[in-house]
Amino acid sequence: MTESTSPSTRVEIFGITYTLKGGHDGGDLAGLAVEVDRRMRELSEQSGLEDPGKLAILVALNLADELSRSEQSAAGERGEIESRVSEMSERLVEALGR
Secondary structure (H helix, E strand, O other): OOOOOOOEEEEEEOOEEEEEEOOOOHHHHHHHHHHHHHHHHHHHHHHOOOOHHHHHHHHHHHHHHHHHHHHHHHHHHHHHHHHHHHHHHHHHHHHOOO
């Protein structure tokens, strides 16, 4: 068997070092790890929790909530844009006398 040639990236999150493999750019993974680490440390300070597993779950839930809200917002904006484009298209057709 051949070994995987996926590049690996070492990151540290909440004092634990992880070696991550994947198709992502190492810099992207490192940046994401920095954000997760920041959020875990911030939440630990605010809540007094020190368990990395519990903190990781809470951070994951916060990120999932942010993603869901962002997707809902984007869907609303998409709908608004589609409505405006349709309206402008109708006006253009009228202006051209078709």
